[in-house]
Structures are given as C-alpha cells and as structure tokens.
Amino acid sequence: MHEYAVTQSLLKLVLDEAKRVEASKVLEIRLVIGDLSTIVDDSVQMYFDIMSEGTIAHGAKLVFRRVKAEFKCRECGEVFIKPTTGFDCPKCGGLGMPTGVGREFYIESLEIE
Amino acid sequence: MEIKVMKNIMHANDRLAEENRNYFKGKGIKAVNIMASPGSGKTSTIMKLIEAFGDRASVAVVEGDIASSIDAEKIDKLGNPVIQINTGGGCHLDANMIKTAAESLQLKDGTILFIENVGNLVCPSSFDLGEGIKMVIASVPEGHDKPYKYTSMFELADIVVLNKTDLMPYIDFDKDSFYKGVKALNENAKIIEVSCKTGEGISELADWMLNVQVSHNPSV
Numbered sequence: 001m002h003e004y005a006v007t008q009s010l011l012k013l014v015l016d017e018a019k020r021v022e023a024s025k026v027l028e029i030r031l032v033i034g035d036l037s038t039i040v041d042d043s044v045q046m047y048f049d050i051m052s053e054g055t056i057a058h059g060a061k062l063v064f065r066r067v068k069a070e071f072k073c074r075e076c077g078e079v080f081i082k083p084t085t086g087f088d089c090p091k092c093g094g095l096g097m098p099t100g101v102g103r104e105f106y107i108e109s110l111e112i113e
Numbered sequence: 114m115e116i117k118v119m120k121n122i123m124h125a126n127d128r129l130a131e132e133n134r135n136y137f138k139g140k141g142i143k144a145v146n147i148m149a150s151p152g153s154g155k156t157s158t159i160m161k162l163i164e165a166f167g168d169r170a171s172v173a174v175v176e177g178d179i180a181s182s183i184d185a186e187k188i189d190k191l192g193n194p195v196i197q198i199n200t201g202g203g204c205h206l207d208a209n210m211i212k213t214a215a216e217s218l219q220l221k222d223g224t225i226l227f228i229e230n231v232g233n234l235v236c237p238s239s240f241d242l243g244e245g246i247k248m249v250i251a252s253v254p255e256g257h258d259k260p261y262k263y264t265s266m267f268e269l270a271d272i273v274v275l276n277k278t279d280l281m282p283y284i285d286f287d288k289d290s291f292y293k294g295v296k297a298l299n300e301n302a303k304i305i306e307v308s309c310k311t312g313e314g315i316s317e318l319a320d321w322m323l324n325v326q327v328s329h330n331p332s333v
Contacts, residue, residue, distance in 0.1 A: 002205055002235075002236040002239065002240075004203075005203065005205070005207065005240075006122060006239075009122055009123055009124065009125050009126060012125060013118075013120060013122065013125070017116065017118050017120075021116055023116075031122070036264060036265055037239070038235050038236070038239070038265070069264075085261070086294075086297075087261075087294070087297040095296075096297060097298070097300070098264070098268055098298060103265070105122050105123065105239075106118075106119060106121045106122060107120055107122060108117070108118065108119060109115050109116060109117050109118055109119075110115070110116050111114070111115055112114055112116060113114065
C-alpha cells in the first residue's frame with residue numbers, strides 16, 4: 001500500500017550505491033522481499049520508472065525474489081509455510097510462531113556498468 | 114558488473130528512527146506509536162488515558178491524519194501540547210515527520226508522547242518511528258480475525274488493546290480466536306480489554322503504561 005514511499009527510499013539507496021562505485025548506468029536491481037511485507041511488485045516498478053527519470057537508474061529492471069513466510073510449530077518444531085487461514089501446524093495441529101523468514105526487505109545486489 | 118548491496122530498503126527511515134530513539138532515550142521520553150484501523154478508538158483511548166493519568170504524567174500528542182485537524186482540536190481542549198501532521202494522502206507516518214514534530218513540541222524530560230498514526234493496519238507497521246512502545250488497538254466491531262489478516266502489526270506490538278468491549282453482547286466476536294491469533298504471532302504482547310465508552314479497563318491500561326519499561330530497541 002505504501003509503494004510510493006518505498007520506491008523513493010529504494011531509488012535513493014540505489015543512486016547512493018551507484019555513485020559510491022562510480023557507475024555510469026544501473027541495469028538491474030535485485031530485491032529480496034518477504035511475503036509479509038505487503039508490497040506489490042508491479043506497483044513498485046511503475047513508480048520506479050517514473051521517479052527514476054533523468055537518473056542513471058532510469059530503465060533499470062527490478063527483479064523481485066519473493067520469500068514465503070515460514071512459521072515453526074510450538075509443539076513439534078515443524079517448520080512450515082504459513083497457511084492462508086491461520087497459524088496451525090499442518091503436521092500436528094499445534095500453534096505455529098513466526099520465524100522471521102518472510103519479513104525480508106532489502107536490496108541484494110545491483111547490475112551496473 | 115554485479116555489486117553486492119545487502120541493505121534494507123527502508124535504510125533512510127531507519128536511520129532517522131534511530132536518531133529519534135536516541136533523542137527520546139536521552140530525555141527519558143516514553144514514545145508510544147498507536148496503530149489501528151480508522152474508527153477503532155485511537156483518539157478516544159488517548160483522551161481516556163490522559164484523564165486516567167491525572168497528575169501522574171505529562172503527556173504530549175502527535176496526531177497523524179491524511180487531512181483535517183479534528184483529533185488535534187480534541188486534545189488541545191484538554192490542555193495538552195499537541196501537533197497535527199497531515200500526510201496529504203500518505204498512508205503512514207515516517208521517522209522524519211516525528212523528528213520535526215518532536216522538535217516543535219519542545220518536549221519536557223519524562224513526557225509520555227502519544228503518536229497517533231494514520232488509521233491503517235498495513236503500512237504503519239513498516240515504518241519505524243523510533244518509538245519505545247508499539248500499541249495496536251483493535252475494536253470488537255472490526256471482528257476477531259484482524260491478527261490473522263494483518264500479521265506484521267500484531268507481531269510487532271508491545272501491547273494490544275481490545276476496545277469497545279461494551280459492544281460484545283451485540284457482535285459475533287470470537288474472543289478465543291482473537292487471543293489465539295495474537296499469542297501465535299507474539300506471545301509476549303500484553304492484551305488489555307477496554308471500553309472507552311464505559312471506562313472499563315482504562316485504569317489497568319493507564320497503570321501498565323506508567324510502569325512499563327521501554328526497551329529502546331528497533332523492532333521493525
């Protein structure tokens with residue numbers, strides 16, 4: 001829902017990194033985004049295309065690596081992908097808890113020239 | 114050529130949030146980020162708490178809204194320092210807004226600073242403000258499924274307030290399911306049931322707020 005603000009932050013970070021390594025062009029931006037982050041990929045790309053106009057990052061392709069939300073059962077320790085309706089363990093029915101996997105929200109790398 | 118970055122996308126916000134956190138810590142300010150749906154009773158809870166604190170705490174308030182100053186005017190009538198932030202369509206407050214607001218409020222040491230976020234259970238959870246306490250308010254008419262749908266919000270909360278309990282007899286609210294959802298995500302979260310209408314639970318919430326120790330660690 002807040003893709004505008006996220007894209008602003010993303011663009012600034014990309015341009016700072018590109019400047020640091022004296023890049024002349026940013027070709028690709030590889031992002032790792034957990035499913036719990038509530039970000040819509042297409043929307044970020046759309047904002048990015050508009051906001052990056054006139055910068056060396058204009059035209060860069062955003063590549064999203066999505067990470068599924070993992071929960072861990074409090075009873076049997078099973079690690080499972082969060083079911084769509086609750087937090088119960090598919091193996092024993094115990095109550096799951098978040099493991100942190102699925103909250104990723106970072107830039108992994110840039111392809112530059 | 115590929116270069117490794119490995120930096121959080123919210124880097125700029127997080128850095129400013131850290132500055133806010135240090136500022137609050139240095140002045141012994143308890144900053145409370147209040148997040149909830151529109152209409153769940155954020156402003157009412159703040160007003161009830163101010164009343165319940167009496168002279169036990171000095172309170173200042175940051176009111177975040179897309180537009181209007183309706184809420185800030187209510188707080189102003191109580192005589193507490195208040196500042197309105199209009200985000201002009203933005204769905205959340207960010208650390209920079211809080212930095213500016215905190216400076217202009219000229220907060221006294223030891224103040225409890227309530228930060229009423231924009232009514233929204235999604236976006237505010239992604240923006241660390243530098244607060245010491247995250248309070249999530251859910252209200253009975255919204256239904257018991259909120260923790261299951263807005264997991265990040267409930268996962269990060271230090272305290273979950275269940276408001277409008279006076280409406281419980283009229284609404285199919287499955288309290289066990291609500292508690293189970295919150296505890297699954299966050300077994301350390303304190304849950305307090307209140308009714309801003311009848312005043313039930315407010316003194317318990319006020320006492321919790323006055324006594325809670327602030328961790329001053331980022332949790333987004």
